[in-house]
Amino acid sequence: MKIGFDNEKYLKMQSEHIKERINQFDNKLYLEFGGKLFDDFHASRVLPGFAPDSKLRMLMQLADQAEIVMAISASDIEKNKVRGDLGITYDSDVLRLVDEFRGKGLYVGSVVITQFSGQHSATLFKKRLENLGIKVYIHYTIPGYPSNIPVIVSDEGFGKNEYIETTRPLVIVTAPGPGSGKMATCLSQLYHEHQRGVHAGYAKYETFPVWNLPLKHPVNLAYEAATADLNDINMIDPFHLEAYGITTVNYNRDVEIFPVLNAIFERIFGESPYKSPTDMGVNMAGNCIIDDEVCRQASRQEIIRRYYHAVDGIAAGTRLEEEAFKIELLMKQEHITVNDRSTVSPALVRAEATGAPAVAMELPNGKIITGKTSDLLGPSAALLLNAIKELAGIDHEKHIISPTAIEPIQTLKIKYLGSKNPRLHTDEVLIALSTTAARSDDAKLALTQLARLQGCQVHSSVMLSEVDKKMFQRLGCSLTCEPKYQ
DSSP, X not given: OOOOBOHHHHHHHHHHHHHHHHHTXXXXXXXXXXXXXXXXXXXXXXXXXXXXXXXXXXXXXXXXXXXXXXXXEHHHHHTTOXXXXXXXXXXXXXXXXHHHHHHTTOEEEEEEEEEESOOHHHHHHHHHHHHTTOOEEEEEOOTTTTTOHHHHTSTTTGGGSOOOOOOSSEEEEEOSSTTSOHHHHHHHHHHHHHHTTOOOEEEEEOOSSOTTSOTTOHHHHHHHHHTGGGTOOEEEOHHHHHHHSOOOEEEHHHHHHHHHHHHHHHHHHSSOSOSSHHHHBOOOGGGGBSOHHHHHHHHHHHHHHHHHHHHHHHHHTSSOHHHHHHHHHHHHHTTOOGGGSTTHHHHHHHHHHHTSOEEEEEOTTSOEEEEEOOXXXXXXXXXXXXXXXXXXXXXXXXXXXOHHHHHHHHHIIIIISOOSOOSBOHHHHHHHHHHHTTTOHHHHHHHTTGGXXXXXXXXXXXXXXXXXXXHHHHTTOEEEEOSOOO
C-alpha cells in the first residue's frame, strides 16, 4: 500500500499549532472537535498513511493541558439516534467514548445535554450519568438560534445555560455525531467566561475540507461524497479572500454561519478575533501530504465507495436517491466510473460464471482474489480463506480447514439454532480456522496473514449480511456491494 501522508509530521505540527492558538487568548481555548476522534477511517482512506486514531494521539500529547466535554442533543437521545458506522445509539456512544478517553489517560470533565426542552429520556440519561459519577450540565433550546443575536447573547439566551466548570486551558468539545450542539456549547461558554472576566477563545478542528488544497481536489470532493446526505458543499471562503487576498476552501455551513458567529463574537468581546471561517480552523493536514497523486487516487476510490453505499442504502430503503445523484455528479467531475474500482469487474465476472454470489479482493501486491458460493461456504468466507492462503503461499487446492470440521458447525446452525442457510459466514469460518490451527501448521500460518488484509479493497456481487460486513470492517477492508439482494 502506497503512503501519501506523513502521520508523525502531522501529530507534531497539529499539537504545536493548537498550543499557539491557546496562547492567543487568556490561556483558555474552547476547541470544537469535528469528525471522529478514535476511528477516523475516512481520513485514513483518502490520506493513506493517516492513522485512524491520529487525532487521539495528538490529543494525548496535550493530555496535561486538555479536558474533554462531551455534547449530546436531547432530541437525539429522545429519537434513539444511531451512529451508522457502529450501529449504537448516541447516548450509548457517549458512555463508550467516556470510557475510551479515560482508558487513554485523558480527562473527561463533563457531559452537556444540549437543546433541552424537557425531554423525559434526556432527564433519565442525565440521572444515569450522574449515578456513574459523571458531571452533567444542561443547555436549553434558544428561540431564534442562531439568527436572533440580541436574544442569544443575553440572560435569556446563553445566560440561561448552565456554566460548565472547567479547569484546564484547552477544553475539547466533542460529540458522538453531527448536530449535537458542539458550536453552541463553545459559544455559550465564551459568553459565561466573559461574564467572569476571562477572555477565552474559540477554534474549530475539522479535518475536511482541507482548507489549503484546491476546491476540486479529489480529497475535498471525497468529503462532499461523504456528506452528500447533509448537502454539504465545498466552496471558496469569500471572507478569507476579501480579508487577505488568499484562496482557501471551506464548506457552505461554516461560510453561511460566519456572519452570525462574527456578530456573536462582537457582542461578547466588543470585536471579533477572526476575519474568516478559515481563520477559526486549526487543521494542519494539508501540510502533511507527501505524495499528492497517491492521495488523489485514494480519494477517487473513496468517492466510488461512497456511491455504492448510497445506492445500497436506496435498495435497503434507508437513503434518498438525491444522495446517489450528487455523488454521480462528483464522479463525472473526476471522470471516474464504478469500473475504476479494481474489484468490481472480477466479482461480477465470477458471479456470472458460477451463477451465484461472488466476492473479489485486491491484495496489497495488487493481485485480485475471488471467492464463490459453495455448499459449505458463503462467498465472503471463501474469499477470506483464498486470500490468506495466497498471502501465506499455501496452494489454492489445499484445504486449511477440513470439510469434516465444517459439517458439525452446519449441523449446529440448521438443527439446533434454526438457521436456514447452512453455509458458513466469515466469523464462523475464522473460528473453525483458529481451532484447526491448534494442530495444523498451515492453518496457523494462514491465520497470521489476517493482519495483512488491512486496507484491502473488496467488492461483492450482492449486498452482504451484517455479519460479513462487520467482519470486513474489523479486518480494515474497504467494502462495496452491488445494490442487489441475494
